[in-house]
Amino acid sequence: MRHEVIRRARGAIAALVLAGLVVAPWVVDDYTTAILARTLALALVGVSVALLTGVAGLPTLGQTAPYAAGAYACAVVGSRVSDVGIVQLAVAAGAGAVLAALTVPLVVHARGVVVLMITLAIGELAVVVLGRWRSVTGGTDGLAGIAAVRPFWGLPTLANDQSRYLYALVVTATLVGAVLLLLRTRAGLLLRAGRDDEARLRASGHRVPLYLSGAHIAAGAIAGAAGSLLVVAQQYISPADFGFDTSALLLLGVVIGGTASVGGALVGAALVIAARDWLFGLLPGHAPLVLGLLFVATVYLLPTGVNRARSRLRPPEAPSHQPAAPEQAAVAESHR
Amino acid sequence: MLSVDRLCAGYAGGTVLHEVSLRVRPGSIQAVVGRNGAGKSTLVHTIAGLVRAPSGRIEIGGVHLAGRQPHRIAQSGVGLVPQGRRVFSRLTVAEHLHLAAAPWRAPTSGGEGWTVARTLDLLPRLAARLRHRGCELSGGEQQMLAIARALLGQPRVLLLDEPCEGLSPDLAARVRELVNGLAADGLTVLLVEQQLQHAIEIADRVAVLEYGRVVYDRPTAEARVDPAPLAAMLSVAAAPMPPPPNRSAPRLWADTPTSPDPSER
Amino acid sequence: MTGLLEAQGVTVRYGSLAALDSVDLCVHDGQRHALIGPNGAGKTTLLNVIGGSTRPQRGTVSFDGRNVGQLGPAARARRGINRIHQRPAVFPTLTATENIVVAALPRVIPRRRWWPGGRRRIAHHRAGTLLDQMGLADVAAVPAGHLAHGQRRQLEIAMALAGRPRLLLLDEPAAGLSAIEVGRLSEVLRTLPRAVAVLLVEHRLDLVYALSDTVTVLRDGRTLAAGTPDEIRTSPLVRQAYADGVA
Amino acid sequence: ACGDDAPGTSAGGSIKIGLLASLSGTYQAVGTEIRDGFQLYLETHDGKLGGRQVDLVVADEGNGAQTAVPAATKLLKQDRVSVLTGIVGGGSVAGVVPLLEETKVPLVGSNGRPELKDVSRVWHTSYLSDEPGAAIAQHVRDNVKGSVYAIGPDYQGGWDELRGFTDAFGKIGGKLANADGKTTFTPFPATTNFTPYFARIKASGAAAVFTFYAGSAAVDFVKQYAQSEIKDIPLYAAGFLTEGGVLNAQGDAARGIYSVLNYSPDLDNAENRAFVAAWKAKHDGSPTTYALASYDAAAVLDRAIGAAGNDPTPEAINTAIGQLGQIASPRGTWQFSTSTHSPVQKWYLRQVRQDGRALSNTVVGDLATVGR
Amino acid sequence: MAVAAGTNRIDPYLIPALDGVAYGLLVFVAASGLVFCFGVANILNLAHGMLYAIGGYTAAALLDGGWASLALALGVGVLTAAAAGVLLAGLLAPVAAGNHLGQALLTFGVALAGGSLLVAGFGPDDPQVKVPAALEGSVVVAGHRYAAYRLVFIVVAAVIAAALYLVVRRTRAGMLVRAAVDDAEMVACLGVSPARIRAGVLAAAGALAGAAGVLGAPIIGPGTDTADTVLLLSLVVVVLGGLGSMGGTLLAALAIGEIQTLGVALLPSAAPFLLFAAMAAVLAVRARGLASRWRTT
Ligand SMILES: Nc1ncnc2c1ncn2[C@@H]1O[C@H](COP(=O)(O)OP(=O)(O)OP(=O)(O)O)[C@@H](O)[C@H]1O
Ligand SMILES: Nc1ncnc2c1ncn2[C@@H]1O[C@H](COP(=O)(O)OP(=O)(O)OP(=O)(O)O)[C@@H](O)[C@H]1O
Ligand SMILES: [Mg+2]
Numbered sequence A: 001m002r003h004e005v006i007r008r009a010r011g012a013i014a015a016l017v018l019a020g021l022v023v024a025p026w027v028v029d030d031y032t033t034a035i036l037a038r039t040l041a042l043a044l045v046g047v048s049v050a051l052l053t054g055v056a057g058l059p060t061l062g063q064t065a066p067y068a069a070g071a072y073a074c075a076v077v078g079s080r081v082s083d084v085g086i087v088q089l090a091v092a093a094g095a096g097a098v099l100a101a102l103t104v105p106l107v108v109h110a111r112g113v114v115v116l117m118i119t120l121a122i123g124e125l126a127v128v129v130l131g132r133w134r135s136v137t138g139g140t141d142g143l144a145g146i147a148a149v150r151p152f153w154g155l156p157t158l159a160n161d162q163s164r165y166l167y168a169l170v171v172t173a174t175l176v177g178a179v180l181l182l183l184r185t186r187a188g189l190l191l192r193a194g195r196d197d198e199a200r201l202r203a204s205g206h207r208v209p210l211y212l213s214g215a216h217i218a219a220g221a222i223a224g225a226a227g228s229l230l231v232v233a234q235q236y237i238s239p240a241d242f243g244f245d246t247s248a249l250l251l252l253g254v255v256i257g258g259t260a261s262v263g264g265a266l267v268g269a270a271l272v273i274a275a276r277d278w279l280f281g282l283l284p285g286h287a288p289l290v291l292g293l294l295f296v297a298t299v300y301l302l303p304t305g306v307n308r309a310r311s312r313l314r315p316p317e318a319p320s321h322q323p324a325a326p327e328q329a330a331v332a333e334s335h336r
Numbered sequence B: 001m002l003s004v005d006r007l008c009a010g011y012a013g014g015t016v017l018h019e020v021s022l023r024v025r026p027g028s029i030q031a032v033v034g035r036n037g038a039g040k041s042t043l044v045h046t047i048a049g050l051v052r053a054p055s056g057r058i059e060i061g062g063v064h065l066a067g068r069q070p071h072r073i074a075q076s077g078v079g080l081v082p083q084g085r086r087v088f089s090r091l092t093v094a095e096h097l098h099l100a101a102a103p104w105r106a107p108t109s110g111g112e113g114w115t116v117a118r119t120l121d122l123l124p125r126l127a128a129r130l131r132h133r134g135c136e137l138s139g140g141e142q143q144m145l146a147i148a149r150a151l152l153g154q155p156r157v158l159l160l161d162e163p164c165e166g167l168s169p170d171l172a173a174r175v176r177e178l179v180n181g182l183a184a185d186g187l188t189v190l191l192v193e194q195q196l197q198h199a200i201e202i203a204d205r206v207a208v209l210e211y212g213r214v215v216y217d218r219p220t221a222e223a224r225v226d227p228a229p230l231a232a233m234l235s236v237a238a239a240p241m242p243p244p245p246n247r248s249a250p251r252l253w254a255d256t257p258t259s260p261d262p263s264e265r
Numbered sequence C: 001m002t003g004l005l006e007a008q009g010v011t012v013r014y015g016s017l018a019a020l021d022s023v024d025l026c027v028h029d030g031q032r033h034a035l036i037g038p039n040g041a042g043k044t045t046l047l048n049v050i051g052g053s054t055r056p057q058r059g060t061v062s063f064d065g066r067n068v069g070q071l072g073p074a075a076r077a078r079r080g081i082n083r084i085h086q087r088p089a090v091f092p093t094l095t096a097t098e099n100i101v102v103a104a105l106p107r108v109i110p111r112r113r114w115w116p117g118g119r120r121r122i123a124h125h126r127a128g129t130l131l132d133q134m135g136l137a138d139v140a141a142v143p144a145g146h147l148a149h150g151q152r153r154q155l156e157i158a159m160a161l162a163g164r165p166r167l168l169l170l171d172e173p174a175a176g177l178s179a180i181e182v183g184r185l186s187e188v189l190r191t192l193p194r195a196v197a198v199l200l201v202e203h204r205l206d207l208v209y210a211l212s213d214t215v216t217v218l219r220d221g222r223t224l225a226a227g228t229p230d231e232i233r234t235s236p237l238v239r240q241a242y243a244d245g246v247a
Numbered sequence D: 001a002c003g004d005d006a007p008g009t010s011a012g013g014s015i016k017i018g019l020l021a022s023l024s025g026t027y028q029a030v031g032t033e034i035r036d037g038f039q040l041y042l043e044t045h046d047g048k049l050g051g052r053q054v055d056l057v058v059a060d061e062g063n064g065a066q067t068a069v070p071a072a073t074k075l076l077k078q079d080r081v082s083v084l085t086g087i088v089g090g091g092s093v094a095g096v097v098p099l100l101e102e103t104k105v106p107l108v109g110s111n112g113r114p115e116l117k118d119v120s121r122v123w124h125t126s127y128l129s130d131e132p133g134a135a136i137a138q139h140v141r142d143n144v145k146g147s148v149y150a151i152g153p154d155y156q157g158g159w160d161e162l163r164g165f166t167d168a169f170g171k172i173g174g175k176l177a178n179a180d181g182k183t184t185f186t187p188f189p190a191t192t193n194f195t196p197y198f199a200r201i202k203a204s205g206a207a208a209v210f211t212f213y214a215g216s217a218a219v220d221f222v223k224q225y226a227q228s229e230i231k232d233i234p235l236y237a238a239g240f241l242t243e244g245g246v247l248n249a250q251g252d253a254a255r256g257i258y259s260v261l262n263y264s265p266d267l268d269n270a271e272n273r274a275f276v277a278a279w280k281a282k283h284d285g286s287p288t289t290y291a292l293a294s295y296d297a298a299a300v301l302d303r304a305i306g307a308a309g310n311d312p313t314p315e316a317i318n319t320a321i322g323q324l325g326q327i328a329s330p331r332g333t334w335q336f337s338t339s340t341h342s343p344v345q346k347w348y349l350r351q352v353r354q355d356g357r358a359l360s361n362t363v364v365g366d367l368a369t370v371g372r
Numbered sequence E: 001m002a003v004a005a006g007t008n009r010i011d012p013y014l015i016p017a018l019d020g021v022a023y024g025l026l027v028f029v030a031a032s033g034l035v036f037c038f039g040v041a042n043i044l045n046l047a048h049g050m051l052y053a054i055g056g057y058t059a060a061a062l063l064d065g066g067w068a069s070l071a072l073a074l075g076v077g078v079l080t081a082a083a084a085g086v087l088l089a090g091l092l093a094p095v096a097a098g099n100h101l102g103q104a105l106l107t108f109g110v111a112l113a114g115g116s117l118l119v120a121g122f123g124p125d126d127p128q129v130k131v132p133a134a135l136e137g138s139v140v141v142a143g144h145r146y147a148a149y150r151l152v153f154i155v156v157a158a159v160i161a162a163a164l165y166l167v168v169r170r171t172r173a174g175m176l177v178r179a180a181v182d183d184a185e186m187v188a189c190l191g192v193s194p195a196r197i198r199a200g201v202l203a204a205a206g207a208l209a210g211a212a213g214v215l216g217a218p219i220i221g222p223g224t225d226t227a228d229t230v231l232l233l234s235l236v237v238v239v240l241g242g243l244g245s246m247g248g249t250l251l252a253a254l255a256i257g258e259i260q261t262l263g264v265a266l267l268p269s270a271a272p273f274l275l276f277a278a279m280a281a282v283l284a285v286r287a288r289g290l291a292s293r294w295r296t297t
């Protein structure tokens, strides 16, 4: 059976990658380790983006908002309350979840590209707020000099790149594992069903908005946690870290990874971010050019990952007797 | 006219059609029946170029078509009434007709060409719905629209995938008459039909598809004489078969009082 | 006694066109009620109104004695109104089994609530039996998007049954089914528990007469006639309606 | 985890210097000037600083911290440079500082300069963002009969530039025309259309306008100003409004604008004549303050590395910079302030005037010497 | 003067209001390419901003203050951008129609690469744009001086909007484009190549963007981040306008214009939030409205 083989191969590759990541800090130099740590944080946001975009069918450009909320919450807690990683992680996740919960009313009823624009607005607004709320965020110049964390009570603080990286790796692995488990349950099934044909899901008695809200909040929590990882990895945060280009790159990374697969999203996002950071150091002045060409190339190299018509933002109009999804109705409006 | 030779086709999931061969003479109707999932639509789609055929030949008037782009095939005179209507949901009925109409394409069948007016008085219900968009039509109306769309393309070869699905019995009967008449005008027709009776009623040959293989392909005359084997193959009660179609005079507009009771047919 | 489903004075207008014009319909517990009529008569629209996906301009729909006019499709489904659509609607990327599981979940009550995956296991079991009943066992693991047209219709019927309906709305269930599958379908419908009421829209009149105990005829959004199959079969009015439906 | 050779300095008496500047994105124009300025100094001093062959590693700062930080990490942790220079954005500097602390490498910045708690390793050859405004306040006070409208972009740079002016201006009894007496800040970089603000200025009855914009925003502002109904109200600005490439894009619209800056190509001193000549030999157009600051950064390093002895470790260079004293420069001599580690320098009043075919910023007077 | 302003409260808002209209129409013109490409033909083209920039740089390179040069720039800009559009269509070939995220990936890549090539070609500094002297000056409206060139867009926008509407609604080509959105395979079965349609669409979209780039250059001039600005505004307009309805899009553009000008003039403190807050609110409310129309549980 072909699928079987593919699944096995995927498993093997995943195992290899994980092993590689574990030994990485001892074989590569500090720079690479530092970059990797930072990349892990962003990849984790990528996972939350995939959860919404691919699994729940809410393509998002706004995950930078809960991400930022988590990061700043963590920074504040770190400098004023506690330097214990677990605490900061919890607070950050909480902050992300709360922000996501607040924005639920904006997104649950929208679909496709409309969600994309609403979330984009949310992200941009978040950045503006960060820039002006100087007492807490330090304004557009950002927050520096954040105290190093200790993963757990009684453990030493993370003083060097290796330790920070390993901390990020452990957290990321745990959270991704949790997400994968969650998707194996009924929740995953229902989300996929909703993405396929929402009207049908309703017609068999499911509370779709409830599920979507749940997914949105969960994604927010993950992004928030990722935020605290960024603080640890970078010891500095500024609104620039949460700007539009970050969310755009993350979305594209997720697309490259094949929207519906969490593992793919993780890898995709990581690759895109790493490529960017690496190129800006390596090819001063030509990074955007090369990055752009890479994107174009991936479309041709990864036909299966990208060219599936499934990841459409505007599904084909439903047949007459199924209620049209809001956005199609929007189209209908416009065509009256 | 339309000939399919040892055609294999399928999807990523696996091969569906195994060495299917059919030969449809000009002006004749070839019926294809078979269980759900047997491969009928796949056959139709492959001929229309919507499904790639790794091996086998598809010829129309001696021209090899397999592997061509769908629009090329359509240009060479193949009309399709797909299963499930597939009308354009955002276009109004009028726009459908305007789009499909190809007056510049000479009517290749013997009869006069199909104009919007002619299709409308064949399917009067559409005339009353000109401003409705595809997604605002009832199932049957969509089916009518799909038929009209195919006719307006002035096809030489017509592929009908369950054209009567969702049509009221009388309208279905009228559509069968229409198809019959078209054949009389020299059109080549491939008709996929679920109800054997209806297939036999107008077809010249009937083929049975089973798991993507042609397991039966005979003139309907034989089936009329001895329906047993065919009926057995489709495991239906061997009901008395309808009389052979009268091709000489298409009775399109002769109003035939039909009743909603099949037992009276 | 009052019916399980009562629709009164239901009117649905699309611009100038009246798809339904003050239609009354009453379906009793366990009744097999057929709804026929020429194309565009308003059958599907009526099912949509009952199912809750179309809101009528006028008229009330009450189910099980309660007015459900304000409820959406999901709420009605949870109360026991399940349906299949005229054009088969399934979850294309989910396998046939998963499709049924999803449809079954809302009405599954696990024996041990705290047991993880309890609901799922029950739903899976139900899915297995339904697939066998509908003769889809051999495509159980195929993504619904890869099923043939008829197979999808069968699958959606199975999904509707999986929801443990008290009222089953069937919009042309036999359309596109081959002889064998039609046979199987009528078998399934015949063997439905009496508790389940069925509202059947169908153009295959032989099936209608065989399966239903009451028939309502719609035409141009109005109730033309209602009665037992035999009355309808012989009514010249109905005959005329169909004939006109053509011209 | 790898090779612990003394960072930067390697056998052949050469030294590794990292230059971080925006070579792509919004600030590319400034970034390239900064790179060219530094390279010009190297070329005119046969590739040596402090007698050591310079191995210059350039990295792209991009649009801000999110790209600057990883690039700086590469310079500091992979290339292990012994000095970092350049950096356009204040935010980028803020983001790089923690890395400097960690790697104990000094930064000789040549542009952006945020508020910093600890400047022990941070030096700037440019200026503090609030200095231009402070320098021109007195002149505006003396020459404008009436209140002045203050408007600027809504980000750290804008806040500082305008605070510099409004504070000094207020101290000496100047009055702002702004409705609430507070500076008007426009969303940045979102604002491309300034006419609504011009309407408010008109309504406020201001006798002059003080502003600060750079890059595209500067072009939009000036062009729209010249077409607006307040085009006759004199416009005073921190120099960057009409500095470098933007002046060309603004064209005639910029004519007559007053600006304050620490440099102008037509300054008359030996260093400047040499500098401008060398620059014009390689590039078309005159050098800007950005290029100058970077050129001076090289000059600073030249002397500091020379003074740092035969093992110029980052630490040694850092201490050496602190003891440089007066620095002769195309902008006139200046020196590092001991408290802020940025120049104590003279500021000039310039006006956009016809100069041959092209428009240019001509010095029309000296302003205060500023620096703490 | 302060008194005058005091006596007449509306006066200071007159120019912003008028400017809001002109600016909104400019935005509409800038977005028109995307309106057609994404709104109507459902192809998500993130390189739209780059196509606009092509027009802008052409204008900067060719305009010398004479009318002839304006015509020339317009011609060249339109042609180049249209050609770029066709190229884009070629690149898009392997991406399934309706696979927006795939399209986003590819076109975003093209935008990045193309954008940096443009900057490499024309230099990082914003170039100067010399419009004909007649348009350079300013006219007096209701006692206020006002940039003449901006008024030009009232005409241009009207023309483009009308043309788009007619083409999309009335012509066979327009119908084909819309049909291809619903079911490209069936369009093919009518004998028309979907690939051709796609190429045509992108060419047209390119032409529109190019024209907008040339005409808009004096106001939203070419520069390092023109592309992003234009793309963002265009996306907002298209989605806010309800994906493909010409009337809706015009309204959206005008609304954005007013928000960016009158809104700013009325409550400057909220300026940075206005645009996105308004957009999110409107979209969310509309979505909820539609949702409640077909009744979520
Ligand atoms: N897109 C697809 N991808 C993979 N497999 C498919 C696809 N479409 C159909 N199949 C498979 O091909 C087989 C034949 O399908 P097809 O639609 O041709 O049957 P059919 O004879 O038309 O059935 P029906 O009478 O229900 O229309 C079925 O087993 C189906 O599962
Ligand atoms: N969304 C809509 N907008 C406008 N008109 C509609 C809409 N939906 C249905 N109609 C019209 O209402 C009438 C009834 O449609 P309905 O689908 O109920 O007919 P039906 O009885 O199901 O016919 P069929 O047997 O062909 O399915 C049709 O004439 C159709 O054109
Ligand atoms: Mg079929």
Ligand SMILES: [Mg+2]
Pocket (backbone or CB within 6 Å): B138, B139, B140, C043, C044, C045, C086, C171
């Ligand atoms: Mg119907």
